[in-house]
Amino acid sequence: MNQSRSNLKDAYSLILEAIDVGVYKPGDRLVESDLAERFGVSRTPIREALQRLETQSLLERDGRSLIVASLDHNQMAELYVVRRELEGLAASLAARHATVEEIRVLKDMVAEDDALVDKPSDLAKANRRFHEQIHLASHNRYLVQQLNLVHRSMALMATTSLAAEGRGEIAQAEHKRIVAAIEARDEEAAGQALKDHISVAFMTRLKQDAGTRGKS
Amino acid sequence: MNQSRSNLKDAYSLILEAIDVGVYKPGDRLVESDLAERFGVSRTPIREALQRLETQSLLERDGRSLIVASLDHNQMAELYVVRRELEGLAASLAARHATVEEIRVLKDMVAEDDALVDKPSDLAKANRRFHEQIHLASHNRYLVQQLNLVHRSMALMATTSLAAEGRGEIAQAEHKRIVAAIEARDEEAAGQALKDHISVAFMTRLKQDAGTRGKS
């Protein structure tokens, strides 16, 4: 029916998830009273959630009202530049600071993900977890926070680049190289490997976009 | 007398400024009704502002209530690591993307700031403007946003490192080197110069802190 009474999560998570899942797409207008009704709460918590999402650039103002932010080509490029640098830093720091247990978890993850190589949506989820694990292994809370922001904005891009033909295998190979560098405590190599990984992902996305241009 | 009617700014800016100025210090508890009374508004805008500040890590939860976040040594170190990387990236991008007008403004700023070399508080303000100009010259809105976050957290550190003996002159020299690299369109050198600049600033702060430890 509706989720009025059912859900225990707060308005913020609910809206975030709705955007993630695609209930609200870039450009859609978010009306407070609609959301309030949909989630079975009053406008107050909705407003707070919307403001938080706005400060994270997931929503933007169009006049007085809020719409789901959309990323044009330039914004996507800018976002990848920042992401590349931050992820690279995370890998370098992980090479320095990760515990042996954390490294072990990374290795296990990569090994398990080999089985998912042909299931883009599962792989995408596993991929998020993998990167998040690297972030955490950096043991730098500000870096983790900033990367969370970046990844949240990435949710505004419709497709995952892992859906591209053969991208799964390549990404797995890249992941292995990254983990190997971290395990070897080679900060330089780890940072570079992750930067390269992001660059390839970006290029993959660019090619995808070039193919689907003008649809919408 | 009070700022009840006087101030046109919104609650968010007001609270932010109060933290900046030091009305509220790290560890202080922020009570919604107090703030509402102090600024002559109701609790609603206060709550929205507090939530935004919380998502930016300027406030943290202590049980149910919000307190001004404080940075211990580790957090400070982590923050500087991130800042160094992001500022370095900003300088590199500025070297690539800055317009001639922007570069001109940077040069003017540095030249003007020579006169402030012995006024730490004026210099601190000029310093912020200088760095912000570099951020903007990167022409990357996400980078600007992330650097804003970082600088906001830096406000939680009580002192400016520019107050240290002789730091003003050194910083000016470093600024000149940075601008020169940007003007020469040398991305590598610009990034490195700014990273070095941040490193020196961090070291300066560490020395300051070592001297004042245990006061409070």
Added chain:
DNA sequence: GCCGGTGATATTGTCTCCAAACTGCCGGGA
């Protein structure tokens, strides 16, 4: 004398109402 329970109080979280602003529509006049 100390520990635990219980009640008062302070503070947050939510809701609802009200005012102001913007939108778009409709009608009148040039």
Added chain:
DNA sequence: TCCCGGCAGTTTGGAGACAATATCACCGGC
């Protein structure tokens, strides 16, 4: 026919009331 102004509806921003809950102190029992 087209443009301008006003009017109604929608939506946001703000205020204060109300409910829920955590905290703290006090009191009684062990």
